[in-house]
Amino acid sequence: MCSFEKCWLNYACNEMSSKYAGIFKSIYSDFDGTVTGNTIAEIKEGFGIFFGKEPVLLEKQANMCDGIWLKQYEKSDNKAADEFEPGTEGYSIYYDGENQLIVVAASGENGVMYGVFELLRIIQSGRDICDINICHAPKMPIRMIDHWDNIMGDIERGYSGDSFFFKENEILFGDRTKAYARMMASIGINAITINNVNVHEVESYLITDRFLGMMKKYSDLFVSYGIKLYLSVNFASPMQIGGLGVCDPLDDGVIKWWNETSRHVYEVIPEFGGYLVKADSEGRPGPFTYGRTHADGANMLAKSVSPFGGNVVWRCFVYNCKQDWRDRKTDRARAAYDNFAGLDGQFDDNVILQIKNGPMDFQVREPVSPLFGAMKKTNMFLEVQAAQEYTGQQRHICYLVPMWKEILDFDTHASDRGCISEIVSGKAYGNRLCGMAAVTNTGDDANWTGHDFAAANLFGYGMLCFDTERSAQDIAAEWAACTFGIDKEIVDNVCRMLIMSWPAYEKYTSPLGIGWMVNPSDHYGPNVDGYEYDVWGTYHRADCKGVGIDRSAATGTGYAAQYNSPWRELYERVETTPEELLLFFHHISYDHVLSTKKTVIQHIYDTHFEGVEDVERMIGLWKALEGKIDAARFARVLERLTVQYESSKEWRDRINTYFYRMSGIADSKGRTIY
């Protein structure tokens, strides 16, 4: 494996180091499991660097002082919130100044570990610990990372090198594996699927003895960091590797095959999390082949793992991927709802539906999937994509936390507690197994994420799963301080770059929610007609008069009616559709006037010029940090910013030229359009 860096775990001395130097000499612990072992190691490393001396683990004693106490939580440890229920993963942290003792109290060792990681971030980002007083429990019960790593070592939609799990049909295991588990634990991740949802032939064997020994090693490592191992499985495994003639979920032989296979998996790995399944999607096999429902398919698998406490995560990314561009009735955006909404209540309680944030596929701007507002008796995951497939592929900076926050804050109006964050945390309707999943953006590049700034998305994802109330700005600032140092100009400039990046990317790429103006297959760079005449259901329908898809119920595809009121009424009409989604819901004339008093065509021109100017500003902000950031990382980021700048100009010119040629309407400001 390649050498690797530490990202936000880049512990470094700062002002607090001298203030508390030499004080924290001791570690006391009420816990002693493997997680606690890793937690104590983390304290030793962090405190050793911060305060100049590695603390020592001591037996508990009557007068504990000058150290840190990993404490079994009691009601009296709640020094902050009136109501606080730590559950199995929450914690409180406070400072007993008299005894110079930091207390991290939790009900279990995972909570203690998360508390310690938060404490280390606090110190690392230069905040004083003397008035620390935190009660913190994760919002999302399951906080999952999905890898699209293939066993050959390549990563589907990977922009940071190759897999560090797999290489040429073998499993890798080493220092980097451990470093990765630690990094994920540090941001609160408690479930990881290590292989691609597109399960090819060899990957199908991951749940067999050919690979289970190595999977057990992975699981042991993960468990020592509070993480459950999940595997993507091939729904056709009974045929592919079991020698059966069918994979019909109601077939007795198939049921028996899965029951035996799962029992053996749990024999080897009792702590195994469960299966992730992409079925009946983009050519993958599934229950549709046998006239069965997704509930039939998911429940059959779920029953095979439920005796052992396992779960089945079932993706809802099911749509017709052989569409005819001439067909204006079929609407890919409708597909998840049409396929799943009617099944609410039919899924076993260890099944979780994993639903992409939007109805299409991780575009820079989409409405929130209406499926979230359509089910109450079903466990759901909100799936987001940290991998920047459609958002610059980690060659561009595009900080996605603000987008994710908008999604989490979206009120489905399905009930009084219809916010996405309430629904997918399970709190709205008391569903037990809920949470979020992120398609991750890591690879074996030295810095893990290709672009150094892309790590902010991974970090931010973990932070947001834990606490959906935290601001994108606050997360950005903490990441910047932990990654590049606490110098104010660094933190300020890096934050500004991050916060302006998603809006900038949206400006110079795809206007008003239309999406998909990218090169086919690789999804990088502009190509307005790239998907316009293809089979994927991804069209803009631009003509000389206007652009956009009519998804109203009255005259369009009816997608708007999949939302609860008042959204269905708001999206139905041009006048009440949020403008950032205007072209997603309606076909609009170029001369339609927006709330800014600009026409649509002028909006397109203006935002595309502005987007490039935003990139220029980002470059300026970064260049101002020269000398404050180590030369290697400074140059690495600057190089990618230069790529982003060139690409943003290409986007600007191609989009503007396309719409100028199409509409014949000149830019009111007379700028160059080719």
Place this chain on the structure above:
Amino acid sequence: MCSFEKCWLNYACNEMSSKYAGIFKSIYSDFDGTVTGNTIAEIKEGFGIFFGKEPVLLEKQANMCDGIWLKQYEKSDNKAADEFEPGTEGYSIYYDGENQLIVVAASGENGVMYGVFELLRIIQSGRDICDINICHAPKMPIRMIDHWDNIMGDIERGYSGDSFFFKENEILFGDRTKAYARMMASIGINAITINNVNVHEVESYLITDRFLGMMKKYSDLFVSYGIKLYLSVNFASPMQIGGLGVCDPLDDGVIKWWNETSRHVYEVIPEFGGYLVKADSEGRPGPFTYGRTHADGANMLAKSVSPFGGNVVWRCFVYNCKQDWRDRKTDRARAAYDNFAGLDGQFDDNVILQIKNGPMDFQVREPVSPLFGAMKKTNMFLEVQAAQEYTGQQRHICYLVPMWKEILDFDTHASDRGCISEIVSGKAYGNRLCGMAAVTNTGDDANWTGHDFAAANLFGYGMLCFDTERSAQDIAAEWAACTFGIDKEIVDNVCRMLIMSWPAYEKYTSPLGIGWMVNPSDHYGPNVDGYEYDVWGTYHRADCKGVGIDRSAATGTGYAAQYNSPWRELYERVETTPEELLLFFHHISYDHVLSTKKTVIQHIYDTHFEGVEDVERMIGLWKALEGKIDAARFARVLERLTVQYESSKEWRDRINTYFYRMSGIADSKGRTIY
């Protein structure tokens, strides 16, 4: 190697068989070389099938009769033309009815062989030999086939399977190699380059001892069929395989390296034809790197082979392939002329410039390259592409002989004898080494060319090189008879399909000479904007008002001025530009009225509907032959016709939709445009 079929050498009994059964029992020959050996074998096989009994080679005698005489040509053998000079490859054929003796007379054994193959075609296509009286000499001195086969076994722009020359860095040699040499000889080919002009690393070693032994076997085989072996070479060979630091053509070390390398090649293969070179093109190395001219580069190589009678074929496909789509000044169409016209007279006399038929790249319609009309003191090849890269990739029928005839008939007005056929045959200015080269369309598919009908292009290419006066219809009829049998309905329908195919393809694809509306990279199927914003210099510049490139001298790129008068004046003005090239030379409003009284936009709609109807007609013509053609070939062709039909509809709908959306002008006939 796979099994293979016989294409047009599908000898079969016909009406003539009974008429002449048992007559031709003897073969007499004035020649006895290896070519003659193959010629006699061909007579035995052909006559054996046609007349039921294999003839026997006899010693010549006073009263030769009841057979065929391969005769040394004398003036008295000219029974037909007043003036006939057989040269080294011409022949006369006549029938001495009294002695029932067919005479094939030539000055050398290659001529005899070509005469025999023509005789066999005559018999095979059911024409009576009793009044045969032919004097025939090839128009083109060199009739070359260029393979784009790579040594790994793939074929660049190959649509008929893999290479039958190479596989996984090894050279293949077997029955198919011999069958191929025979097939090429049967259509008069006398030069074959067996490897791709894009010479990759391993191919660079073809001219070294690593492969020369096998190349000698190839050359021996080819020579026995009158064919010279050529190899594509890497201009950077002195660096790539010679260990030198440069490949500067004026560098003494480089000159020495090539002299020694060529001397060794000719030591091993005295009959070796020479080198084919693609230099300074699409990333290939060349003399430009060192500030040298193409003449410097070509002459250096030419001097290394001239002591041994070798030639250097130098391609003129040199252009800027990193263009900016925003740049409207640079014009790829100008490139060949701009790079080479000024070098006329500077090339050694064993250098041949190989010039593509048009200024772009084998589009379905292009003007003839102006470079042909700009040089008189230079050997030139006309390069055409039998491989249907841009013309349906052998999934569509597109008979290219009519296109090639138009090109050969084009009068450059460079002189009294300015026709392309006169120039590239060398007859116009007495240039010795001239001719044609075709990028071939063969592979290891059983039928050699993927689509059975694609063989008509290969066959037709050979026929046309030999006799540029022959009609496309006549060639088609002979090919149909030799391939499928002499039944009148077969020949009629196959001919009609062939003759209508190029116009049909032009109709449903790219209108009025604009070209390039294809999917990038693979060049199959419609994609109007596929190349519009790319680096290749291939644009249509469509906007809501009109479409086309202004290549006039007055307001455009000046390309029109590269032609001699009166073409330069004719192409300069919209009114006098041939309409099939209108959009190639001018940006034209959609409402511009053509000579048909139709507007440009209506012409686009009408031709696209007509093109699909033409394909429907072709399918009807083929289906009418069911039962007359063997079932396997019937089904194979029908399957591809079905593919062509679906593809033609996709072309029709995408092109029509694109221009309808762009222009906003409805079809006057109210047909469905999406």
